[in-house]
Amino acid sequence: MQSNLVTDAFAQLYDGILTALPDILTGLVFLGLSAVAIKLIMLGVRAVLRRALPGEAPVYRQFVGAIVLVFLWFAVGLSFLSIVGLTLVAASLGTAIGFLALGVSYALSGMIADAVAGVYLLRDPDFNPGDQIRAGDTTGEVSAIELRKTRFLVDGDVVVRANAEIEKNWTKLSAE
Numbered sequence: 001m002q003s004n005l006v007t008d009a010f011a012q013l014y015d016g017i018l019t020a021l022p023d024i025l026t027g028l029v030f031l032g033l034s035a036v037a038i039k040l041i042m043l044g045v046r047a048v049l050r051r052a053l054p055g056e057a058p059v060y061r062q063f064v065g066a067i068v069l070v071f072l073w074f075a076v077g078l079s080f081l082s083i084v085g086l087t088l089v090a091a092s093l094g095t096a097i098g099f100l101a102l103g104v105s106y107a108l109s110g111m112i113a114d115a116v117a118g119v120y121l122l123r124d125p126d127f128n129p130g131d132q133i134r135a136g137d138t139t140g141e142v143s144a145i146e147l148r149k150t151r152f153l154v155d156g157d158v159v160v161r162a163n164a165e166i167e168k169n170w171t172k173l174s175a176e
Contacts, residue, residue, distance in 0.1 A: 020085065027084040034076040042069060053122075059147060060119065110164070114148040117167035121145050132173040135166040139173070 045068050049061040074097065081090035105112065121127050122145055131142050133152070138161055140154035150166055152159045 023084045027080050030083055031076070031080055034079075038069070038072050038076065041072065060122070063115070063147070110162075111148060113164040114162050117163035118145065118147045118150075120167055121150065121163055126172050127170070133166075133170055134173060135161060135170040 042065065046061065046065055049064055053061055078090045078094050081087070081093070127133065127142065127145070129142050129144060133140070133142055135150075135152075138152055138154060138159050140152035140159060142150060143153045143158065144151040145163075147163075149160050149162055152161065
């Protein structure tokens with residue numbers, strides 16, 4: 001009786017593998033084609049970023065490129081799960097990741113605001129290192145504009161301010 005149970009279990013496993021094999025092979029081909037497509041898309045994204053942000057620190061381009069890459073691979077992963085017959089798992093995973101992304105974006109909203117403001121400050125022709133700027137209670141020379149913060153030289157000291165705070169209200173002072 002027990003030998004028959006083990007034999008039946010292996011027979012069902014074998015039948016299940018044979019049944020799933022075409023879907024698994026299709027999924028693997030899809031992954032291979034997706035990897036090539038993502039590589040080509042990322043070449044295009046990087047070229048567009050180089051043109052859109054010339055002369056900017058590469059960290060900004062790498063940041064945007066990494067975000068695009070994560071979204072592309074996530075979409076490929078969900079599609080792969082659907083192709084191999086795990087549609088409910090893909091839907092559940094997509095929903096769970098969506099809620100997780102919502103929570104993370106809420107938790108990082110200040111950091112995201114600083115990064116976006118940093119890009120605006122970097123693109124602003126009136127806000128450059130060496131300029132005399134008043135932003136809130138800080139008046140000094142801009143020494144560095146980074147992704148999340150800007151550094152000012154104030155009376156020999158370095159004062160660091162969040163970009164979102166600066167971008168809201170700043171004044172360029174005329175050269176004296």
